[in-house]
Every structure is written in structure tokens, then in C-alpha cells.
Amino acid sequence: MPSTGPSPATPGSGTASDTASGGGPSGPEVNHHSGASATPLGLTAALVAVCAWGLGNTIIAAVPMTGMAIAFYRLGFASVLYTVILYARGGRLTSRSFRFGWEGGIAFGADIAAFFVAIHLTSVANATTISALQPLVIIGFAAVMFGERIRARHIICSVIATAGVALVAFGAAQSGNGFGLGDLMAVLALFAWAWYFIASKKARRHLDTFEYMTVMNLVAFLFVIPITLLTQDLFRTENQLSWTNALAILAIVLVPGSGHILMNWAHAHTTLVLTSLITLAMPVISALSAAVFLGQSVSTVQVLGIALVLIALAFVIVLDAKTTADATEPAA
Numbered sequence: 001m002p003s004t005g006p007s008p009a010t011p012g013s014g015t016a017s018d019t020a021s022g023g024g025p026s027g028p029e030v031n032h033h034s035g036a037s038a039t040p041l042g043l044t045a046a047l048v049a050v051c052a053w054g055l056g057n058t059i060i061a062a063v064p065m066t067g068m069a070i071a072f073y074r075l076g077f078a079s080v081l082y083t084v085i086l087y088a089r090g091g092r093l094t095s096r097s098f099r100f101g102w103e104g105g106i107a108f109g110a111d112i113a114a115f116f117v118a119i120h121l122t123s124v125a126n127a128t129t130i131s132a133l134q135p136l137v138i139i140g141f142a143a144v145m146f147g148e149r150i151r152a153r154h155i156i157c158s159v160i161a162t163a164g165v166a167l168v169a170f171g172a173a174q175s176g177n178g179f180g181l182g183d184l185m186a187v188l189a190l191f192a193w194a195w196y197f198i199a200s201k202k203a204r205r206h207l208d209t210f211e212y213m214t215v216m217n218l219v220a221f222l223f224v225i226p227i228t229l230l231t232q233d234l235f236r237t238e239n240q241l242s243w244t245n246a247l248a249i250l251a252i253v254l255v256p257g258s259g260h261i262l263m264n265w266a267h268a269h270t271t272l273v274l275t276s277l278i279t280l281a282m283p284v285i286s287a288l289s290a291a292v293f294l295g296q297s298v299s300t301v302q303v304l305g306i307a308l309v310l311i312a313l314a315f316v317i318v319l320d321a322k323t324t325a326d327a328t329e330p331a332a
């Protein structure tokens with residue numbers, strides 16, 4: 001689909017394309033405003049995205065391959081899939097696509113590579129809880145770069161939910177494990193993950209969801225190719241692409257991958273700080289899905305952490321939605 005050029009808009013207001021298209025997560029709309037307010041559809045898309053990511057972490061942990069090999073095949077599969085879908089829908093990749101999408105692609109590639117390695121070198125709990133500290137990195141950028149108002153409830157709920165995430169993670173961690181290479185890779189993934197969110201928020205001012213998803217995955221794939229070749233992961237026996245492994249990686253593309261489609265659409269329909277806070281639910285979902293599908297137990301401490309996260313997120317989401325409703329309600 002042809003891309004439209006950026007048009008000025010006031011914070012919190014829509015553009016002509018928003019009104020005319022009524023575009024959904026794969027629709028043709030490009031919302032050019034800074035996303036200083038949150039819409040119900042934007043919140044819903046972000047919540048569903050985080051659920052998909054939480055389930056995806058369990059799938060990634062279950063694949064019997066090294067993290068870099070999974071990252072290589074996951075990005076390769078996604079690049080082919082999204083390119084085919086984009087062109088089938090009448091879209092095209094242009095120099096403009098790469099001009100606005102390259103940054104998010106590099107950030108995404110760095111995050112995928114670091115996180116997939118981390119989740120195979122440390123516990124799923126540790127990897128996800130470190131990544132869940134993203135709101136602490138994001139909040140300052142949201143205010144400075146996008147003019148979003150950071151309210152006291154955002155900071156308070158971020159602290160409470162982060163404490164809950166820590167309980168979920170470390171309630172499952174084995175005692176006596178020090179800070180290892182897997183945890184270090186998770187820290188690197190944390191900063192790449194925050195960079196990806198910020199870059200995606202900027203890119204969605206200019207590119208529609210599928211155009212951005214396509215160029216982002218292509219650039220990310222190109223980013224991880226030399227790393228994979230340097231580590232020689234593809235040549236290890238355990239990384240042979242059997243039919244079972246291929247289906248598992250396809251599931252990673254489809255499940256957490258669909259979460260990226262929804263979240264990148266949501267970036268144009270809600271605030272960066274709110275989408276970042278919603279990601280705090282990801283370790284909770286990962287812990288629950290691991291208990292169901294991998295037979296991992298959920299301790300009392302983890303249940304307490306889950307409750308803290310859900311209460312904090314519910315509080316901030318409801319209040320933000322009410323604030324938006326009050327601001328958009330016409331005067332009597």
C-alpha cells in the first residue's frame with residue numbers, strides 16, 4: 001500500500017486517515033499524532049499483545065536450540081512472511097520505509113538476539129523480570145520526546161508493579177544462583193527493548209503497521225546474520241532445523257509475532273508510558289503459562305506478585321481511560 005506523508009496534528013487528536021479508514025491492527029491507517037492520549041482499542045491491542053508475548057516466552061524456552069539460532073530462524077521466517085503479506089495486500093517497501101523503520105529494526109534485532117540467548121542461559125523468571133524493568137527506562141523519554149504527561153500514578157504504579165514482577169520472578173528462582181552471563185544478556189535486552197519501543201513509537205508517525213513490521217523484521221534479520229555467523233550457532237548439531245523445530249519457530253513468529261503487530265498498531269492509539277507499564281504483566285503471564293504448559297509450579301510468593309501487578313495495572317489503566325474520556329467528552 002502506498003504510504004502517506006506526515007501531516008501536522010495536535011496532541012490527542014486524530015487525522016483524516018483515522019476517521020476515514022477506521023483501520024485495525026493491519027488496516028491502512030497511519031496515525032501521525034504523538035499519541036498523547038489513550039483509546040480503548042489502543043489499550044485492548046496492547047493488552048492482547050502482552051498476553052501473546054507472555055505465552056511466547058514459554059514457547060521460546062521450550063525450543064531445544066541455542067538462543068542465537070532461534071533468533072536467526074525466527075527473524076528469517078518473519079521477514080519472508082511479512083514481505084509476502086505486505087505485497088499481497090498491495091503494499092510496497094520504499095526508501096522511505098527504511099528511512100523511518102531502520103532504527104526500530106536494529107533495536108528489535110538486538111533485543112531478540114540478547115533476550116533469546118538470555119532465556120536459554122538463565123531462568124525464564126530472571127530473564128522476564130529484568131526485561132520488565134523497561135518502564136523505569138521509558139518514562140523519562142516519554143515525557144521529553146513525545147510530550148506525554150507523566151502523572152504521579154504512573155510512577156507509583158510502576159514501582160508497585162515492578163515489585164510484584166520481582167516477586168513473580170524470584171519466587172521461582174533457585175537459591176544460590178549468582179548474576180551470570182544470562183542475566184547480563186537480559187540487561188542488554190532490557191535497554192534494546194526500551195529502544196525498540198521508543199523507535200517504534202517514532203516510526204508509527206510515518207509508516208502503517210504492516211509496512212513497519214515488514215521493514216523492521218528485515219532490518220533485524222540483517223542485523224543478526226553476522227552475529228550468528230560469528231558465533232557459528234547454525235553449524236551446531238542441536239541447531240539443525242528439523243520439522244519439529246521449524247514448527248516451533250513458526251509458532252514463535254505467529255504468537256509473540258502477532259503481539260508485535262498489535263503493539264505497533266497500539267503505539268499510534270495510546271501513550272508510550274501506558275504501553276510500557278502494560279508490559280509489566282508479561283512475566284506474570286509467562287509464569288502462569290509455564291505452570292500450565294511446562295509443569296512449573298507457582299509459589300505463594302508468585303501469587304502475591306501476580307496480584308500486585310494486576311492491581312497496579314488495573315488501577316493505572318482505569319484512571320487513564322477515565323482521564324481520556326473526561327477530556328474528550330463534549331461540553332454540555
